[in-house]
Amino acid sequence: MPTILIINPNSSRFITDSLQEKLPKLVAPDVQLRFFTCPAPGAAVIDSITEATLTAALVFQSLIPQVLEGIDAVVVACYSPTPLVDMIRESYQLPCMGIVQASVLAALTVGQKVGILTSTYRSECLLYELLQSFGIQRSRIAAIASTGRTVLQLSNMDPKERKTLLVQRAQELVRIHGADSICLGGAALAAIRDSIQEAVGPEIPIIDGVHAAIEQLSGLVRQKLTTSKSGIYQYP
Structure with missing residues (x-):
């Protein structure tokens, strides 16, 4: 156990x-x-x-x-x-x-091009360096899409506006960057996993890192x- x-x-x-x-x-x-x-x-x-x-x-x-x-x-x-x-x-x-390592390992197991949805642009920059330290080739990362807001700012947004923003970024990862799996970049984002799944379709795995x-x-x-x-x- x-x-x-x-x-x-x-x-x-x-x-x-x-x-x-x-x-x-x-x-x-x-x-x-x-x-x-x-x-x-x-x-x-x-x-x-x-x-x-x-x-x-x-x-x-x-x-x-x-x-x-x-x-x-x-x-x-x-x-x-x-x-x-x-x-x-x-x-x-x-x-x-x-949870970065866990989510990306899972995503690379079920897909070829990983998209990551995260909070701030700074996080986006730091994540590329972290993934490189794991030995993950840049070619396997479709894109890292940030919301431009911190976790606290996201939590204080109107729920409908927050959902719209995150769903839009997830759709961009798939439609523009060709992601075939998406990692939710933060424990706080897991709450809307089902909404993102519905928006991008059942064929795209959505991975909660925790x-x-x-x-x-x-x-x-x-x-x-x-x-x-x-x-x-x-x-x-």
């Missing part, structure tokens, strides 16, 4: 609450989920390198043994590049995965695979 910790590395509790409400309905009955939110004074959103670094330090310092007791694997639910994934891999044997990470990590736990300690992830 895999027990997986979902870390929200920003301090916006509403994002954690949304994940906590949605995810248990999607995973196998024998998968147990626990949730952790970055403590104050962590950033409410992560839209910069500085915010990603500072929140990673706050979360990492909070991962006391009581938090990790009984945990088999860790999901870092952040679609911005964050050092937290590598910090956890280096310091623990628990398998750990970020759900993808849970499923991939569950497989690693069942195979009894842990983080290697003979290379870059040796204990510090």
Whole structure:
């Protein structure tokens, strides 16, 4: 029975609450989920390198043994590049995965040209660098489409306007850039997955990175695979 910790590395509790409400309905009955939110004074959103670094330090310092007791694997639910994934891999044997890696791996399995829907233009630029660090060729990325708004700005929009904006960007990924699968670039975007699916059609897979990470990590736990300690992830 895999027990997986979902870390929200920003301090916006509403994002954690949304994940906590949605995810248990999607995973196998024998998968147990626990949730952790970055403590104050962590950033409410992560839209910069500085915010990603500072929140990673706050979360990492909070991962006391009581938090990790009984945990088999860790999901870092952040679609911005964050050092937290590598910090956890280096310091623990628990398998750990970020949702960018999880979503793109899933998308490349079911499609040839991946489109990513994300928030700000800065995120768009940073994601290209992160994907390159994973060894993913630029030719496999159809495009990364940003909304031009932060996660908080999106959450404060009128729901109909937010839905219209995100659906429009998703349709552009398919019609203009030729994406044959779409990754939702952030935990907060998963709430409108069904609307995006309806807009682009059933033949285009829509991947929620948090759900993808849970499923991939569950497989690693069942195979009894842990983080290697003979290379870059040796204990510090």
